[in-house]
Amino acid sequence: MVPQLENLDIGQVIAAAGGDPWAVDTSLQRGRPNQISDLALAFHNAGRCTTESSKAFEEARNRFEASWNRENGNHPINDSAEVQRATQSLGVQADKLPKIGTDLENIAAKLAETQRISATQISSLDAQLKDIDGALGHLLHDPHNPEDTAAIQQRINDLINLADADTKSTLGTLESLRDGYTDNLEKAVTSLRVDDGYDPSPIQGIDDDGKSSHDEHDQNAVKNYDAKQRQLDQALVDSPGGMTPEKADAAARLRDYAIATNPAASLDARRLASERLDDFALAHFTGPLPTDRVLGGDARTRAQMRLELQKKLEQGILGGPQMSPDQATQLLDDSEQHARAFVMQQAVKGLEWQGMSPSAAKAVARGVEQGIPWAEMVKQDGQIVTLTGAGVDGAVAARGGRHAVDAFTPQDVKVFERIGKSLDAGGTVIEVGLATNDLMNGAPVGQTLGKLGGSIGGGWAGSAAGGALAGTFIGPEGAIFGAIIGAAFGAWTGENLGGTLGGQLDK
Structure with a gap:
């Protein structure tokens, strides 16, 4: 103070x-x-x-x-x-x-x-x-x-x-x-x-990473719904006529608001209800949003996909059992959490497969996750900028910053430059992972995504279903996200089936 x-x-x-x-x-x-x-x-x-x-x-x-x-x-x-x-x-x-x-x-x-x-x-x-x-x-x-x-x-x-x-x-x-x-x-x-x-x-947030904690984010979601949407939903539910899909959605949001504001409800129940209200708000948000540095897309495409998959999971997607709203939301959360860890692992493994040292591979993945442009990691002479000021040879770099990047060997630099040619200026971690694996050898995008998703401990048909579903109404970013997150839903298929189903995206 x-x-x-x-x-x-x-x-x-x-x-x-x-x-x-x-x-x-x-x-x-x-x-x-x-x-x-x-x-x-x-x-x-x-x-x-x-x-x-x-x-x-x-x-x-x-x-x-x-x-x-x-x-x-x-x-x-x-x-x-x-x-x-x-x-x-x-x-x-x-x-x-x-x-x-x-x-x-x-x-x-x-x-x-x-x-x-x-x-x-x-x-x-x-x-x-x-x-x-x-x-x-x-x-x-x-x-x-x-x-x-x-x-x-x-x-x-x-x-x-x-x-x-x-x-x-x-x-x-x-x-x-x-x-x-x-x-x-x-x-x-x-x-x-x-x-x-x-x-x-x-x-997140309680580690002082510059973001709101999940608890703070959930509270804001409930307040925003109360201020902007609750009365509209109540009016729609109270309007004459039979139950429509729109009325059912509005009634579900009113139910979630009641749970989120009920002090007698469990902590997890309030959290999950708040997340659904937040997904609704973000799915309808207009204006630019920052790119998800790990999975691609942004908060709007993520929320749109979550809402669609929420419905499918509650109904029983692909013949699977019907889920309660909380079960479906928790599964989405778990899948995303798993996907983020998996994508980081795949990116690092891919960089190592291309010849980069483990410490350098982690540093590159970390830098991309933090939003450091690929080009900004390299000096004019091809040296990695250690964003604390030292290059590969220990010389002071022309540009500085706060993120310390570990020392890179000349071999690391060569790999870094080669991979960079396959990426856009603002690549994401998932793009790094894809660029270092099958896509560099000309494999079809959908098949590679399916295999990548299907290898998450089994993967279920979600690697294709999630990708195809998301890609249908969101676009390529949603297909990438859906293929990865969808593959984390089940455990009775594997990489081969994931690749086969994912290949449907290429047709």
Whole structure:
């Protein structure tokens, strides 16, 4: 919180510093390391822990305990349910659970440490500025000051310059601190997806990744529905005439609103109802939306596909059993979570297959996920820009940034450049995965997508059905998303059937 000062103009101080250190600190303090730590403990306890994994977890846990301020707060993550979903719905291997717990605990520890240091820096700055403010008050309001006007004005200017300098110095420290944490977080998330096969979607927002948490997002969805759509839906349901598909959809949304606003309903029931309301709003959103850096498309195409598949799953898609609304929504969530981890794994494997080192492959996938344009990762002489300033040979790059990219070998650079020729300027992770596999050898798009989707632990006919369904009314981006996410729905076919059915997209 910006300190209340009587003589210093804090707005001018922030302007002179080139940024607001209090805003940086507020952003960091939004994170909830205790929630991440509790989830980490649930994974750790559910796994078969070796002495080595237990030691790594305890070290991370001790770091967390040393920095956490033990503030209470909401706890929107259902820890035991998330572990159960990870093992049953997402197919995470049991022997991976301890490592997931350790990776999550390290995120919690790093966040808690970052928050503690940031709070200390802000407290020190506040004390310095209050001292300066007091000295200014003495100069400005002491009628008995023996100094002449020019001397007093010079001292006032010196104090203001000191305040500006202190604020700028603290801002630099906090920005560096935040960037270090962000880089650590991005690497940890990549490791969870690529090494562990787990997409840590539940910690979004509470890890201070610059996004709203799922709980905050759900609350906003309910508020927006209440403000913009609820009365229209009620009027449609109350209108004369028989039940129509439009009336049925409106009644379903009113039901979801009632559940989402019912404090007696379970946490999961409220969450799933809110997600359906959010899908409706996004599906009808007009205007540009950012591209999904992992799966392609955007939030609108994603929501449109989810709404369509929601209906199909409730009705019993392809002869399958009918699902309740909550079962269908949870299956969509699980499938997307699985798909994101799978796509990251496939992209890294593809880059390695092309000859890139494992560390470089992860760094490239992470950079694409963060939206760094492919061309921006390469200098004019073909070197990878380490977005902290060092190229392959350690020389200072012409461009800098905050995302640290690991050192690349000359072989990594060659692979990077070769793959880049197959991608658009703003490629996504799924495009990287496709560009490094069959598509580079001329395989049909649909067949490759079907095989890619079908290899997700079995895959069900959803690899084609989801892709064809989404592609019919959304377009190519939806077909890609649908083929991947649809393939995660079942477990009684495999890659060959996925390829055969996916090939129907090429006809």
